[in-house]
Amino acid sequence: MKVLVKVIGPLIYKTGFSEKDFDLPAKTTVAELVVLIGIPAERPRIITRNGKAVLPDETIEDGDKIAVSPIYSGG
Amino acid sequence: MNGWTGNILRVNLSSKTHKKETFTEEFAQKWVGGRGFAVKTLYDELKPGIDPLGPENKFIVALGPISGIPAPNTGKAVVAAKSPLTGFYGDGNLGTRAAEHLRKAGYDMLIVEGVADRPTMLYIEDDKVEFFPAEEVWGKGTFACNEWIYAKYGKGVGVLNIGQGGENLNRCAVVRSLEGRAGGRPGIGAVMGSKKLKAIVVKGTRPIPQADPAGMKAAGSGDLKRVGQIDKETGWSIQSTTGVLPFCNEVGGLPVRNFRKTHHPLAWQVDGERCNNARVATYGCPTCTMRCGVTVRDHEGHESELDYENVALLGPNLEIFDIPQMASLNYLCDDYGLDTMSTGCNLSFYADAIDHGVVAGDFKFGDAERAKELLRMAAHREGKVGNLLAEGSLRMAREFGHGSEAYAMQVKGLEVAAYNCKFIPGQALAFGVAPIGAHHREAWIITFEIRNTTRESYGPEKAAKVIELQRIRGGLFEFIVSCRFPWIENGWPLDHYPKYFNLATGLNWGLDDMWKVGDRIYSMIKLHYLREFPQASREDDYPPRVWFDPANADTEGPIAGKHLELDKYDGLLQHYYDQRGYDRRGIPTKATLHSLGLDAEAAVAAKYAKLTD
Numbered sequence: 001m002k003v004l005v006k007v008i009g010p011l012i013y014k015t016g017f018s019e020k021d022f023d024l025p026a027k028t029t030v031a032e033l034v035v036l037i038g039i040p041a042e043r044p045r046i047i048t049r050n051g052k053a054v055l056p057d058e059t060i061e062d063g064d065k066i067a068v069s070p071i072y073s074g075g
Numbered sequence: 076m077n078g079w080t081g082n083i084l085r086v087n088l089s090s091k092t093h094k095k096e097t098f099t100e101e102f103a104q105k106w107v108g109g110r111g112f113a114v115k116t117l118y119d120e121l122k123p124g125i126d127p128l129g130p131e132n133k134f135i136v137a138l139g140p141i142s143g144i145p146a147p148n149t150g151k152a153v154v155a156a157k158s159p160l161t162g163f164y165g166d167g168n169l170g171t172r173a174a175e176h177l178r179k180a181g182y183d184m185l186i187v188e189g190v191a192d193r194p195t196m197l198y199i200e201d202d203k204v205e206f207f208p209a210e211e212v213w214g215k216g217t218f219a220c221n222e223w224i225y226a227k228y229g230k231g232v233g234v235l236n237i238g239q240g241g242e243n244l245n246r247c248a249v250v251r252s253l254e255g256r257a258g259g260r261p262g263i264g265a266v267m268g269s270k271k272l273k274a275i276v277v278k279g280t281r282p283i284p285q286a287d288p289a290g291m292k293a294a295g296s297g298d299l300k301r302v303g304q305i306d307k308e309t310g311w312s313i314q315s316t317t318g319v320l321p322f323c324n325e326v327g328g329l330p331v332r333n334f335r336k337t338h339h340p341l342a343w344q345v346d347g348e349r350c351n352n353a354r355v356a357t358y359g360c361p362t363c364t365m366r367c368g369v370t371v372r373d374h375e376g377h378e379s380e381l382d383y384e385n386v387a388l389l390g391p392n393l394e395i396f397d398i399p400q401m402a403s404l405n406y407l408c409d410d411y412g413l414d415t416m417s418t419g420c421n422l423s424f425y426a427d428a429i430d431h432g433v434v435a436g437d438f439k440f441g442d443a444e445r446a447k448e449l450l451r452m453a454a455h456r457e458g459k460v461g462n463l464l465a466e467g468s469l470r471m472a473r474e475f476g477h478g479s480e481a482y483a484m485q486v487k488g489l490e491v492a493a494y495n496c497k498f499i500p501g502q503a504l505a506f507g508v509a510p511i512g513a514h515h516r517e518a519w520i521i522t523f524e525i526r527n528t529t530r531e532s533y534g535p536e537k538a539a540k541v542i543e544l545q546r547i548r549g550g551l552f553e554f555i556v557s558c559r560f561p562w563i564e565n566g567w568p569l570d571h572y573p574k575y576f577n578l579a580t581g582l583n584w585g586l587d588d589m590w591k592v593g594d595r596i597y598s599m600i601k602l603h604y605l606r607e608f609p610q611a612s613r614e615d616d617y618p619p620r621v622w623f624d625p626a627n628a629d630t631e632g633p634i635a636g637k638h639l640e641l642d643k644y645d646g647l648l649q650h651y652y653d654q655r656g657y658d659r660r661g662i663p664t665k666a667t668l669h670s671l672g673l674d675a676e677a678a679v680a681a682k683y684a685k686l687t688d
Contacts, residue, residue: 006325009318009347010310018321018348044566046526051326051338051633053526067325070309071526073563074494074519075316075383 001026001062005037008069014039024060031056033066044071077286078140078580079103084182086197086204088270089130089189093204098183104582105672107592108139109556110549112184113155113166114599118676120186123606123683127159127262128244128269134187136177136235136275139556140579143175143283146295147302147567148558149575150174150361152252154235158261159269160246160417160467161488161512164603165261168516168553170360171252173233179279191271194242196224200278209273213242216410217251224276233277238412240454241268245465247417247490251409255358255368255380260414261489261511262467286581294578298571302561303364311564312357314347315367316383321346323387323494326525327634328502330392330495332440333423334484334621337495338632341396345386353398365560373403381405384515387493388419393426393446400443407447411454417467418453420490422446424468424483425460433477436460481620486513487604497622497629498637499524501537504647507616508541508661510549510600517549518542519563533643538650550593551586595671597655598663602673602680605662609684616648616661617641658687 003022012018015037024033030047034056039045047054048067060066081103083096106115113135125131135155142149152174158165177185180201187197191206194213198205212220217238224234233252240248241264248264249257267273285291306312320342323329327337343349350369358380359366368380379402389408390401408415422438429436438445452461463471468490472483484491489512496503505518518541528536547569552559555576561567573584605611618639621627628638652659656667664687668677677686 006321008321008325010313012348013310013313019343046322046522048325048525048633052530067322069322069325070311070318071522072319072322074515074521075319075560075564 001060003060004065005033006065006067007037008067009072011039011043011045011068011070028060029056030054030058030060030066033060034068037068039068045069046071076100076103077284078576079108080178080181080183080284082182083184083186084199084204085186085188087189088187088191088195088206088272091206095202105595107554108142108183109137109153109168110155110166110553111592111596112137113153114164114596114603116184116186117155117157117164118599118603121157125157127157127162128265130190132157132266132269134263134266134270134272136173136185137556138174138178138183139554141575142556143178144285144291144295144575144579145299145362146291146575147298147561147571148360148363149556150363151556151558152177153553153556154250154259154263156263156266158263158511159244159265160262163607164600165259165263165511167249167258167260167263168556169250169252169258170256170363170558171233171235172231172361173235173252173275173277174556175361176233176277176279178283179281180277181279181281187270187272189270194271194273196274196276197272198276201280213273214239217412218410220274224274228276228278234274236274237264237267238410238454240411240413241265242273243454243456243465244268245413245453245456246467247414247421247465248412249414251412253358253360254378255370255409256360257409257412257414260417260514264412285579287578291575291578294574299362299364302565302567305565305567306365309565312365312367314351315369317350317369317381317386318347319383320387325633327497327629327632328495328499328521330387330493332394333392333427333482334491334495334497334619335427335627337497337629337634339391342391344396345390345398345401349398350381350386360558363558365565367560371398371402373406374399375403377403377406379403379406379409384493385415385419388416392419392423392493394440395443395446397443404443404446404450407450411450413450413454416492417490418450420484421453421464421468421471422449424471425449425464427482428475428479431479433475433479481624484619486618487511487615489513491619494519494521496618496639497627498530498634498639500533500639500644500647501528501541503618503622503639503644504537504651505541507618507648508651510597513618518544519548520544533647535650535654538647538654541651542654545597546590546593550596551589554592554596591671595673598668598671598673599676601657601662602676606680606683611660611662611684613645613648613659613661617644662686664688
């Protein structure tokens with residue numbers, strides 16, 4: 001399935017990209033995707049699917065846009 | 076008394092006199108410093124109803140017990156006065172070498188009274204106070220003023236100054252210090268201008284009194300390095316606050332087109348990655364090891380220091396997606412000494428009002444060249460349009476009429492910071508109950524709200540989170556006077572701050588003691604408000620009405636069809652009041668004021684408006 005992954009802030013220097021299309025196996029979870037793109041498991045982050053927060057064990061769907069961001073605190 | 080110098084410097088510009096006053100340990104422990112000192116002093120010394128731009132207003136620079144001591148991010152000062160923008164207590168903080176120098180000169184607070192008979196620079200060196208003519212730089216920008224001062228005294232002195240915005244009484248004028256540093260969003264720079272005070276230069280040479288200097292040196296210096304190391308690990312300062320822009324764009328929280336839209340396909344052109352790629356320099360405040368000033372060049376070659384707020388409000392909010400153009404607007408704000416946030420909102424409101432046909436004009440969203448011209452006119456109060464823009468969005472809306480107040484993006488007269496809360500109820504509350512108007516400094520709960528709660532909810536947990544953050548951000552960091560960034564952005568533990576405080580003062584306070592001081596200060600700001608506006612109502616704590624308007628809901632994207640709901644927001648507001656111990660108008664009850672040791676201040680307020688038991 002096709003998924004667009006957006007990485008935000010300094011996390012892009014961990015993943016090496018800020019936006020990229022991925023072809024993932026069906027039933028890939030959010031947590032599995034985060035490991036796949038190289039973000040350390042201990043790194044606090046907020047993950048959204050099409051602009052809405054998702055939990056790590058949720059399954060990604062074909063056509064989703066997944067964004068991974070550090071926990072910002074509003075300056 | 077350790078931790079505090081115990082001294083206030085009071086300067087009168089009318090009589091060109093000054094005196095050194097002392098304060099008691101009881102005052103120090105009740106109000107601690109910074110915002111606490113300022114709010115108490117202005118409450119006691121200003122009569123309600125005075126003209127904020129008249130001779131009776133007072134301009135204050137207030138410091139805290141760890142100001143000037145080498146520890147993480149202590150190079151900050153609070154500037155305060157009765158606000159010409161909002162009509163009651165207003166303040167702000169800014170990074171400046173003046174913080175350390177004022178403390179080393181022997182003062183915890185500077186109070187400036189009266190009006191000079193000519194443009195003046197105030198020079199303070201320990202016990203010496205001098206008044207110098209400043210006609211040479213009156214009419215010039217803050218960068219030229221800085222150069223003039225550096226040529227006289229070198230770059231090591233502390234400087235606070237204003238640009239043409241402050242001189243011409245633009246109600247959104249700020250106080251400026253170093254490159255890119257500004258504070259006092261509610262027009263505190265205009266108060267300096269009304270006093271013909273172009274600049275304050277400070278040089279201090281004496282040690283700051285501390286209970287345990289060796290312990291403080293060991294803890295402070297080590298922690299400065301550790302904060303820097305943590306920042307290297309997280310990479311936060313590579314993009315600094317500009318990194319948050321794509322997050323806001325992703326979740327429908329970015330201000331676009333006067334907050335009409337919450338995201339934009341071109342926002343990536345001004346995001347943190349692109350700002351960092353365009354970086355030519357990095358600026359920071361004194362005693363900072365995670366410097367946040369991403370500095371780029373505009374098309375004219377000026378260096379312009381960016382953060383998220385000015386990028387969002389002078390960029391996407393005006394539908395400008397070109398970094399050098401947006402940087403030009405930011406540079407001009409810095410040079411004229413105008414608040415970037417309010418200026419962005421004023422310009423976007425003007426374009427929106429023209430768009431809606433409530434006023435005739437030639438400014439359109441996306442027109443960066445005209446925006447620069449309007450900004451210059453606002454700073455100089457040039458012509459009818461320049462004068463209108465210099466008044467702030469609420470006064471502009473009252474002039475325009477036709478319901479335009481609904482989309483003047485302000486609360487209590489202070490323009491909203493760069494978070495579009497069309498469908499973020501808890502953050503809308505944070506703006507609504509921010510005590511000086513819609514400042515993001517007091518509480519920011521967007522990540523919590525989206526990740527840890529149901530976004531649609533208006534439950535008491537959101538009010539509790541706003542209060543928790545107000546106590547830390549608007550309380551602790553504003554009265555101890557230190558930058559909140561090590562904690563909020565890089566997770567530096569909060570319990571370090573009582574440790575620094577105790578090493579400085581010899582006291583044994585914990586965070587609970589700090590929260591009580593914060594609550595006291597918030598209640599005092601509310602009493603200021605009540606005294607100036609005896610008809611205060613809970614509707615004063617509502618955010619801009621356009622966020623409640625179904626016709627304003629996004630038509631596509633992550634929050635399509637969503638908007639705030641007024642009755643539910645009112646319920647959330649009541650949760651906040653109940654948890655705070657405020658009455659239905661949002662004013663602390665007598666019992667709350669008593670619990671905070673504010674009986675005397677309550678008695679003063681009761682002469683102007685009834686307090687609730």
